[in-house]
Amino acid sequence: MIAEGFKPEQQYETLRNSSVETVRRAIRNGNYRGHTAGLGKGLLQCNLVVLPERYAVDFFRFCQRNPKPCPLVGVSETGSPMMKTLGADIDIRTDVPGYIVYREGLPAEEVPNIIDLWQDDFVAFALGCSFTFEHALMQNGIELRHIETNLTVPMFRTSIKLHEAGPFSGETVVSMRPIPRNDVERVAAISRKFPYAHGAPIHIGSPEEIGIKDIKSPDWGNAVDVRPDEVPVFWACGVTPQNVLAQAKPTISITHKPGLMLITDVPEDAEIPVLSQQQ
Amino acid sequence: MIAEGFKPEQQYETLRNSSVETVRRAIRNGNYRGHTAGLGKGLLQCNLVVLPERYAVDFFRFCQRNPKPCPLVGVSETGSPMMKTLGADIDIRTDVPGYIVYREGLPAEEVPNIIDLWQDDFVAFALGCSFTFEHALMQNGIELRHIETNLTVPMFRTSIKLHEAGPFSGETVVSMRPIPRNDVERVAAISRKFPYAHGAPIHIGSPEEIGIKDIKSPDWGNAVDVRPDEVPVFWACGVTPQNVLAQAKPTISITHKPGLMLITDVPEDAEIPVLSQQQ
CATH class of the missing domain: 3.30.2040.10 (PSTPO5379-like domain)
Structure with missing residues (x-):
């Protein structure tokens, strides 16, 4: 557990040697709001795009047609913030260190979580990262x-x-x-x-x-x-996608802050970005 | 052009040495209704699932979560039969040698094309093949x-x-x-x-x-x-997917006949299943 009052650099150095559970807890509790490079070693990290469901079919098509910039690695149920196929307990409202909220495609505010912004019609898309x-x-x-x-x-x-x-x-x-x-x-x-x-x-x-x-x-x-x-x-x-949202102008959309990614439970060398299937 | 009256084996042997344009024309005109293994050499072939748009978000999710059985390689616009990212002129209503129509998830009929069955709300999904x-x-x-x-x-x-x-x-x-x-x-x-x-x-x-x-x-x-x-x-x-449709029971859905695949213009060794992008 990362105590409040830590300096960001100290937090980062501590978290760098911590388990993914500890890192995720620190992020979820709002105790760590920095970049995620080097954290959760060996685990897949993701870009995030949240959109109302009425945009989902087109955004799915967009990712399918542009898999190099937009490699889709996980998608939530409509209205559910849990990324079931990326981890046992990943809540997309709290588990990214920082978010950008866009209104009509333009960045409107930066927030540490999206609990109060979450809508019943939201779909969360996770995209692979470099x-x-x-x-x-x-x-x-x-x-x-x-x-x-x-x-x-x-x-x-x-x-x-x-x-x-x-x-x-x-x-x-x-x-x-x-x-x-x-x-x-x-x-x-x-x-x-x-x-x-x-x-x-x-x-x-x-x-x-x-x-x-x-x-x-x-x-x-x-x-x-x-x-x-x-x-x-x-x-x-x-x-x-952040560049594309500016042109598509969805009423509301949310992304991660660049560099502050979602850390999953999926190994980054896994053949597919899905937690191993139960038989 | 493959003349009517050819025996299937003769047609297959002729088409095996023909360009993809010739093969596609023979299929489109209803002159070839056989399997596509060995045809359109070096080009990506696909499985097909056509569904009304109201099932599209869930089917997209299903493919994203199960990329090994269901690797998504192309998706049409809603209501459009053209597979734009897979070829310059691929009409999904005619360019597969044989189709199966499912009603409530059960195979209802086999048809040589789906021109008369096409609906304004259809979305066509192409999936990679072995x-x-x-x-x-x-x-x-x-x-x-x-x-x-x-x-x-x-x-x-x-x-x-x-x-x-x-x-x-x-x-x-x-x-x-x-x-x-x-x-x-x-x-x-x-x-x-x-x-x-x-x-x-x-x-x-x-x-x-x-x-x-x-x-x-x-x-x-x-x-x-x-x-x-x-x-x-x-x-x-x-x-x-054909196994899954039986359980999902969409009002109507359409697949290719096993072995009778969609032949695309995309090279099968391309890194991504998308015709090269214009700049």
């Missing part, structure tokens, strides 16, 4: 600049069109990681093994070809250097 | 008994519970392929690479552990021998 393939890359000896330098990965709007579904359309958001030229092929092959975590890179090498004007000015996150022996490698990014 | 990983296994030198002997792969009901979603629940249907003991690990690793085609085996070795009483009496398809040096290997099967 932590999974980043861990696999690091286990294979690939160093990631933004992690080494303790920065948030740089993210960019692109000209890569999404397949539309109902009101959901727009362009893909990507994250960028500089990779040594000789490692690019191996990095692509490793990340391709994780279809629930954005899969293989969506573009390699030329930011201008995908509509990125200045690699030093990301739209989200922090700029990182690309050294002469390195190539900028771009992956589809879980921030894409 | 042809994809079978081709990859054969390319890696693994012989498949049912193909060698020109039989339909044996399929069995099991006790492996599905994750339910609304009215959709029940048990997984599996297909079985005997694999030489020494190749089992390699076969599992190869098929795991195809998450949109049922992925890795769901069980290896003991039919009785998954509720199969007699390996020589499949529920669908033909029995094949398991030789002393072989192990029975079980994959989740695209016939599962």
Whole structure:
């Protein structure tokens, strides 16, 4: 249990060595509101999109048609906040460290939980996140600049069109990681093994070809250097839905705060993002 | 163009060496009503489930929660028969060689097309199929008994519970392929690479552990021998939804006839089952 009054850095260091139950309790009780990178080691983490059910069929279609930015890993029953297939006791109203509430597609407020906002017609969608393939890359000896330098990965709007579904359309958001030229092929092959975590890179090498004007000015996150022996490698990014909501303008929608993800009970190397089935 | 009056075997042999456009035209015109194994070489083939939109959110949930039997590879707009993300001109009403119509979940009739049955509230779901990983296994030198002997792969009901979603629940249907003991690990690793085609085996070795009483009496398809040096290997099967419809009892639903699949324009080794995106 994390005591109130801890400084965020102390909390993070304590939670980094804690069980997922302890981490989840600290988040649920409002005692930890920081980022989740490195917490719940080895477990799948997710992006979150909550929408009223009348948008659900189109959002399902949107995710099915755009599985690289929006790999669907879990969906609640309509009106139920429990993510049954992702854990034994995951309550989507409290188990993310921070939420953004959108009205008509625009960010309206940031809240620590969504207990009072929850509606009987809400459906919660969990989407895979890049932590999974980043861990696999690091286990294979690939160093990631933004992690080494303790920065948030740089993210960019692109000209890569999404397949539309109902009101959901727009362009893909990507994250960028500089990779040594000789490692690019191996990095692509490793990340391709994780279809629930954005899969293989969506573009390699030329930011201008995908509509990125200045690699030093990301739209989200922090700029990182690309050294002469390195190539900028771009992956589809879980921030894409937040970009799409701005255009779709649902009356109300809720996402996680970037970097503050849902930690599940599913191992991140599981073949499918579903708690093992009972027989 | 396949002339009327051809014998099915002659048609099949001709179409086997034809372009996908020719194959699709023959199917669309009602001139070919046979199985699609070996046709449209190198292209993704799919199982089909058509449902009224009021069942769509739950069926989406069902597929998301059971991605091994039900890997979703394409979904139509409500009321539109075109499968836009799977091909430039795929009409789900005519482009499958044979359909089964279910009323209250029970097979009511078999029809060569569903033009007259199409409803404004229909949503068509395409699910990946085992042809994809079978081709990859054969390319890696693994012989498949049912193909060698020109039989339909044996399929069995099991006790492996599905994750339910609304009215959709029940048990997984599996297909079985005997694999030489020494190749089992390699076969599992190869098929795991195809998450949109049922992925890795769901069980290896003991039919009785998954509720199969007699390996020589499949529920669908033909029995094949398991030789002393072989192990029975079980994959989740695209016939599962047909089993589930019987319990869900939607007023009307339509599937392909087993073995008579939808042939798409998407390469079967594509990372995602979506025609390449325009930029």
